[in-house]
């Protein structure tokens with residue numbers, strides 16, 4: 171354990187700011203466990219530069235602590251210091267809704283404001299400023315002393331996003347700097363305090379890290395009044411079908427259980443919208459009133475909730491549902507701890523989370539994958555059902571899976587991301603000396619050094635100053651690993667290939683484009699080459715680069731997805747017929763199977779599985795088309811087709827065929843050829 175240093179603490183002026191709250195608000199506040207801890211919390215914050223405040227979701231941390239600080243005089247401006255109370259939130263929805271709630275409780279909405287990336291309502295009257303973590307990082311870049319703030323509260327620290335960890339490291343330095351300057355009476359600098367707030371923090375990461383703070387920060391634990399929540403595990407764990415399982419469970423809860431809101435946890439926007447859309451939707455896409463088919467039960471008022479949903483739509487979850495309807499919020503882990511949705515009695519938990527992960531190895535690719543969440547997160551999810559009364563949580567996985575496959579806490583993002591990307595982001599924030607940076611959970615030092623070298627090789631970091639270069643700054647804006655960002659940056663100067671590079675980089679970032687690769691990496695390689703591997707070899711063997719092969723594959727996929735695309739290209743060995751919108755393939759019995767001629771005629775079509783294969787083919791010279799099959803041609807200029815004769819010019823005639831420009835096979839015409 172680090173040795174606790176004796177520090178002379180700066181005195182906080184004993185100011186008490188009067189607040190005229192409404193009776194309703196006062197009553198509501200007294201029901202919160204944190205309300206009775208105000209004295210202890212404020213005394214601890216006054217006596218320490220860093221304080222850790224833990225308490226279950228709903229105990230009142232986010233809404234009450236900023237008010238305690240305001241009333242205790244932390245927002246009092248002095249000299250060059252405007253004495254703001256800053257509160258960071260990992261998500262926009264929390265920053266906006268919490269600032270409004272605190273303004274409401276203080277009975278003066280001008281006192282509490284928010285700032286998110288592109289919008290905010292901060293004015294000179296603002297005393298409490300809620301913001302996203304990115305906003306505070308930007309402000310540190312502009313003023314490392316954070317002169318505006320007397321105290322910053324880092325909310326939801328347990329999420330351990332990259333931004334949280336970098337902010338903690340930076341703020342630990344700002345605390346020291348302001349303390350030293352204040353002790354030396356430099357430039358009228360006042361001390362700066364930090365409160366780290368969280369629901370389920372792995373506390374030792376902050377208290378047992380000598381490099382982080384000069385002292386062991388005190389930890390205040392707020393007790394919570396929580397109604398009992400009965401946990402129901404599934405007997406078996408669905409493999410891929412958790413969406414259907416979720417839908418069935420929602421229907422069951424709605425049709426069988428007494429009134430009370432329902433909160434469903436799914437990993438991402440895609441699944442949330444799929445679940446919402448599996449029911450009849452109203453005109454407003456974000457809001458779905460559902461009556462479960464053939465059952466006489468009240469309507470289910472379904473609302474999606476995920477980070478990218480416009481915030482006006484996110485705010486709808488706080489409103490009561492229409493009279494007689496049951497509220498059902500389908501959310502990502504956004505509803506786990508950062509916001510409290512009123513009157514939730516039932517939770518349906520898929521147990522899944524979409525997380526950025528990093529595959530260690532030569533490839534250094536990070537990707538967003540759906541995985542099991544942690545035990546701590548699953549418990550938070552369950553807790554949402556017990557805020558307003560006894561509740562139930564339905565876990566769509568077995569208790570054995572929970573015990574054996576769920577990590578105790580979610581791993582900090584900094585340990586899950588490719589280190590080159592982390593280093594590039596830090597350099598972009600102006601942190602040059604990444605090796606000595608006080609990370610709460612430090613990554614391996616040797617890998618930090620090699621990441622720095624890698625970025626120098628990519629031209630993203632200057633080899634002498636180790637500062638970020640112009641190219642590196644542009645690269646840092648792309649949410650892909652630096653080596654791919656370099657490709658994009660290079661292509662910016664070669665606009666003619668930019669589109670292709672974007673496709674290639676997207677495919678690289680997604681990873682596992684080929685099923686056969688996936689099979690191989692998942693331990694099925696001992697079965698010998700699979701049929702999909704063979705198909706891949708045959709179709710893409712001629713490509714001179716695996717990246718070009720990816721380009722082809724994405725093009726083929728795009729093509730297969732579009733049904734009315736007349737701009738047909740020959741892609742993945744697929745042919746377009748004159749007589750069908752379907753794609754045809756050359757059957758492997760044909761001698762043309764390996765050579766894939768550009769144009770061909772076929773005499774027989776067979777269907778194998780979902781694919782159509784052409785048999786008995788003949789390669790065709792495109793110059794023959796207008797000569798022998800003029801009826802399938804549309805010419806750009808009127809021509810006397812009857813008099814068409816073969817001549818060398820016909821090649822160029824073919825290039826002027828508009829309707830046939832992309833047609834690569836046609837069936838032998840039944841009528842006699844001229």
Ligand code: CDP
Pocket residue numbers: 202225226227228229230231232233234267268271488507508509510512
């Ligand atoms: O931060 P923590 O999870 O500890 O609690 P909080 O967000 O401060 O919420 C405290 C209480 O205020 C909860 O019971 C919420 O239901 C309530 N609250 C509310 O009614 N309206 C809001 N916009 C935010 C919170």
Ligand code: MG
Pocket residue numbers: 228231232233325507508509
């Ligand atoms: Mg909170």
